Amino acid sequence: MIRISAKLRASLFLASLGALLLAALAGPLTAGAAAPASAAATEQPETVCIQCHSALPDKLGAPVNLWRQSIHAENGISCNGCHGGDPKNADDAMNRSRGFLGAPKEADIPAFCGRCHPGVLKDYLASAHGRALGKGGPTCFTCHGNHQVLKASLDLINEKSCTRCHSFERAKTIRAAMQQTEGYIVGIDRRITGFQAIGVDTDRLGKGLFAVRNRFHTLFHDVDVARVRAESAQINTELAKLDRDLKVIEEARAKRKIAGGIAVAFMLLMAALVLLLKKTYD
Amino acid sequence: MALLKRVYDWIDLRIGAREIVKKELTGYLLPRNINEWYSLGSVLMVIFALQVLTGMLLMVYYVPDAEKAFRSVTFVMNELPYGWLIRLCHAVGSNMMVAVLILHMLSTLMMGSYKSPRELNWVSGFTLFALVQGISLTGYLLPWSQLSFWATTVATNSANAIPVVGPYLVEFLRGGKLVGPPTLGRFFAVHVAVLPVVIAAVIGAHLFLLKRTGISTPPFGSLETKKPWRPDSYSYQHHPGGIPFFPNYALQDLTSICVYFAIFLAVVFFLPNMLFTPDAFVPANAFKTPAHIKPEWYFLANYQTLKIFPSELLGLSIQAAAMTFLALLPFIDRSPERHPLKRPVFLACAIGGILLWIGLSVWGHFS
Numbered sequence: 257m258i259r260i261s262a263k264l265r266a267s268l269f270l271a272s273l274g275a276l277l278l279a280a281l282a283g284p285l286t287a288g289a290a291a292p293a294s295a296a297a298t299e300q301p302e303t304v305c306i307q308c309h310s311a312l313p314d315k316l317g318a319p320v321n322l323w324r325q326s327i328h329a330e331n332g333i334s335c336n337g338c339h340g341g342d343p344k345n346a347d348d349a350m351n352r353s354r355g356f357l358g359a360p361k362e363a364d365i366p367a368f369c370g371r372c373h374p375g376v377l378k379d380y381l382a383s384a385h386g387r388a389l390g391k392g393g394p395t396c397f398t399c400h401g402n403h404q405v406l407k408a409s410l411d412l413i414n415e416k417s418c419t420r421c422h423s424f425e426r427a428k429t430i431r432a433a434m435q436q437t438e439g440y441i442v443g444i445d446r447r448i449t450g451f452q453a454i455g456v457d458t459d460r461l462g463k464g465l466f467a468v469r470n471r472f473h474t475l476f477h478d479v480d481v482a483r484v485r486a487e488s489a490q491i492n493t494e495l496a497k498l499d500r501d502l503k504v505i506e507e508a509r510a511k512r513k514i515a516g517g518i519a520v521a522f523m524l525l526m527a528a529l530v531l532l533l534k535k536t537y538d
Numbered sequence: 539m540a541l542l543k544r545v546y547d548w549i550d551l552r553i554g555a556r557e558i559v560k561k562e563l564t565g566y567l568l569p570r571n572i573n574e575w576y577s578l579g580s581v582l583m584v585i586f587a588l589q590v591l592t593g594m595l596l597m598v599y600y601v602p603d604a605e606k607a608f609r610s611v612t613f614v615m616n617e618l619p620y621g622w623l624i625r626l627c628h629a630v631g632s633n634m635m636v637a638v639l640i641l642h643m644l645s646t647l648m649m650g651s652y653k654s655p656r657e658l659n660w661v662s663g664f665t666l667f668a669l670v671q672g673i674s675l676t677g678y679l680l681p682w683s684q685l686s687f688w689a690t691t692v693a694t695n696s697a698n699a700i701p702v703v704g705p706y707l708v709e710f711l712r713g714g715k716l717v718g719p720p721t722l723g724r725f726f727a728v729h730v731a732v733l734p735v736v737i738a739a740v741i742g743a744h745l746f747l748l749k750r751t752g753i754s755t756p757p758f759g760s761l762e763t764k765k766p767w768r769p770d771s772y773s774y775q776h777h778p779g780g781i782p783f784f785p786n787y788a789l790q791d792l793t794s795i796c797v798y799f800a801i802f803l804a805v806v807f808f809l810p811n812m813l814f815t816p817d818a819f820v821p822a823n824a825f826k827t828p829a830h831i832k833p834e835w836y837f838l839a840n841y842q843t844l845k846i847f848p849s850e851l852l853g854l855s856i857q858a859a860a861m862t863f864l865a866l867l868p869f870i871d872r873s874p875e876r877h878p879l880k881r882p883v884f885l886a887c888a889i890g891g892i893l894l895w896i897g898l899s900v901w902g903h904f905s
Contacts, residue, residue, distance in 0.1 A: 453816040457616035516807020520800050527796035534789035537781075 303343035305335035322403035338368070365395040375470070379477040386477070394421060408476060410438045426481060433485045434475060440495045441469055447502050456505060461498055468494045563784035567777045569755040572787060575645035576753070577794035578638055584795050585635045586741065590734060592628040600680065602726035604719035607682035608821040626806045632674050633813055634802055636836045639667055647867075647888060650876025651754040655769060657868035659751065662744040664865045669737050674834065676729035682722060685815055687822035688831040690725070691717045692841075699850030716824065751775060757876035766874045832903065839895050842902030 310320045323329050334343060341356035342348035350356045360368040366389060370377025380386040385394050398420075399412050406412060410431055418427040444465055452458045472491050475484050549555045568576075599618060601610040614621035643663060646652055652660035679690040694717065697707045713720030752775035755767065767775055781787060805812070817828050833841050840857055847853035863870070871884065878885050 452819060454811045455612075455615050455814060455819045457612050513807060516803060519803045519807065523796050523800035523803060527793050527800065530789055530796060531793045534786065534793060537786045537789065 303334050303336060304346040304349050305339075305341070305343055308346060308349070309335075319403040322401075326401075326403060326405040327407040328405050337372075362395060363390045365397055369396045375474070376477065379474050383477040384479045408473060410434055426479065429481050430479065430484050433481065433488050434472075437472055437488045437491050437495070440492060440499075441465070441472060444495060444498050444502065445469075451502075451505060461501060464494075464498055468498070559784075563788070564782050566783040567780035568753050568783055568787050569777045569780050571756050571758060572753070572781070572790075573756055573758075574790060574794060575642075575649070576756075577787075577791045578642040578645065580791040581794050581798045582635065582638055582642060583741070584798070585631055585638060586737065589628060589631050589635065592624050592631065593730065593734070595624045596628055597730060602680070602722060604682060604722050604822075607680065607722060611681045611683075623806070626810045627802075629813060630802060630805050630810065632677060633834070633836075634798075634805075635670055636674060638798070639670055640836075643667060644892070648878045649754070649757055650878070650881070652868045653871065653874065653876060654868065655772075656747075656751055656754060659744065659747045660868045661865060662740055662747060666737065666740050666744065668861075669733060669740060671836065673729060673733040673737065674836075676725040676733065678834065679717075679722060679725045680729065681818065682822045683818045684820040684822055684826070684828055685817040685831065687717060687824070688817075688828060689833055690721065692831060693833060693837070694721075696844060696850065696854065699844075699854045701851065718824070753777070757878075766876060768874050835899065835903075838900075838902035839898035842898045842905060845902070845905060 306320055309317055311317070323335070328334075328337065335341075336343040336349075336355075339357055339359075340354070341350055342354045348354045350358075357368075366377055366380055366386065370380075380396070381389075387393070389395065399417060400406055400408070413427050413431045415424040415428075418424045448458045448461050448465060452462070468491055471487070471494075475487055478484055478487075546555065596614065599610055599614050599621070601607055611625070614625050616622070646660065646663065675690075675693060679686045694708055694711045697711060698704045700707060709715060711721070711724075712718070713724050754775065755777070757766075769775075817831070832838065843857055844850055844853040847856065873881070875881055878888075
């Protein structure tokens with residue numbers, strides 16, 4: 257006769273309760289699957305500009321690949337976002353009556369970019385770089401690139417780039433003054449994003465960081481070392497407030513885990529005690 | 539103690555409490571070889587009760603309005619004292635209820651407890667399984683997040699494959715051509731007012747059937763294996779010489795409930811976000827379709843089945859046929875043998891079916 261021992265059944269039972277946990281683990285599998293959603297949400301259908309220029313050689317085709325690696329591509333800003341024209345109709349893609357602008361002349365570059373980045377344009381024009389526009393000074397493309405537009409970060413202030421026009425000494429001092437603040441902002445941003453992804457209401461913190469970051473970015477085009485240092489110190493004070501708020505959330509969540517550990521241990525202890533009590537009746 | 543005895547005597551005089559306790563608890567005998575799997579029914583009732591309780595508490599602050607639903611859930615999770623705990627217990631509990639229900643049904647299948655004269659117990663249990671999936675689906679939309687909005691769009695869209703009535707059915711489910719505020723209204727009503735009552739009623743029917751036929755004997759003892767209980771006319775299956783429900787098996791129920799709570803609380807406190815994707819915390823946006831929206835884990839096999847067949851109608855028909863087969867299994871499998879190892883064809887089909895379901899779910903996740 258085939259028999260299944262009580263011990264085997266009990267083991268199977270406990271294993272299946274463990275499988276409950278595994279079954280619940282299937283949830284994060286789904287979670288993982290849905291994770292790239294935000295990136296994909298910004299994907300745009302391919303425009304006629306891309307379709308046509310991808311097939312063209314050299315100078316006419318190169319911008320497409322450069323653009324694909326840019327912050328603009330990452331955020332769904334396609335060719336027509338800067339150059340105008342109808343991105344859905346090849347006949348009107350380069351039609352000036354449909355807003356096509358073509359490539360700007362050097363002196364027009366800041367205004368060209370400034371249509372979407374008016375604050376940065378103002379900062380740039382007020383800076384020594386901006387004041388040298390048309391007199392051999394740098395334009396937006398000089399540091400940020402044109403089609404492979406790079407995300408604004410302190411990495412753009414580097415010896416290789418700056419020494420094309422002047423010595424790196426002052427730029428190095430400015431960069432050092434901003435370095436700590438940049439790291440602070442990146443760290444806080446990462447923590448806020450992490451909390452947001454698990455349902456913590458980060459609306460107020462996110463808005464606070466957005467304001468601080470914007471203030472910090474105004475320094476990116478400033479070449480006044482003293483002002484950069486003073487502003488960075490004030491911004492760091494603002495960031496410290498956000499840091500404190502985040503620590504409160506982190507501490508609350510750590511306390512929850514301790515409470516959870518106690519609750520789970522209590523339940524396991526109860527299970528063991530009740531099982532022992534049951535054995536006394538068997 | 540004397541006071542308690544006086545109170546008990548007072549109640550006994552009026553309602554015959556001692557007689558009820560003897561009949562339903564201490565004198566209610568269960569088979570001597572009863573095992574732990576039988577306690578899953580009690581675990582499920584505790585889960586259902588907790589779902590009702592947490593659901594009622596959530597209703598105090600939840601606003602079933604497309605403009606306010608997401609904000610109200612965010613408020614519960616972030617600002618309401620212990621709101622996060624109540625909400626997580628409700629969300630994790632719904633997944634756990636499906637998981638435990640699957641285990642309960644698997645144990646019934648393996649021990650052949652669905653067989654005559656317990657066909658109606660199986661059918662009522664299967665109905666409960668469908669209803670629990672329904673209440674999970676309707677509850678999924680209520681937070682009005684990107685995840686819930688688009689998962690509901692995908693789920694309701696499946697009905698389109700049904701010939702002739704499909705498009706009308708989709709419109710009826712959604713309350714319009716697309717998922718929108720009317721969908722939220724009707725899903726909320728079904729989730730909080732219709733399905734809990736129906737589930738409670740079917741649980742009542744399930745327990746009534748259990749009480750009328752008695753607990754089945756596990757097919758592992760020598761007595762049951764030699765002489766299966768198969769009455770020709772209505773008969774209650776007694777278990778003379780069995781163990782009393784109280785305190786013996788009540789303590790087993792309590793052990794299983796404690797183990798369940800340990801697992802449940804571990805998920806609630808340590809792994810709550812494995813049930814939520816980042817899209818679950820972004821308000822619904824009908825103009826922004828996230829990529830890779832997948833249904834809940836227990837619908838992944840159904841989702842993948844629809845994808846692998848060339849027509850959705852064929853996929854739906856195969857699923858409907860499989861579900862009908864499972865629902866009517868006691869009427870198809872008429873053999874009196876209940877020991878799983880003495881039913882090799884059944885065992886092969888059951889294991890094959892489980893592996894197929896797991897395989898389709900994994901495929902559905904990675905597809």
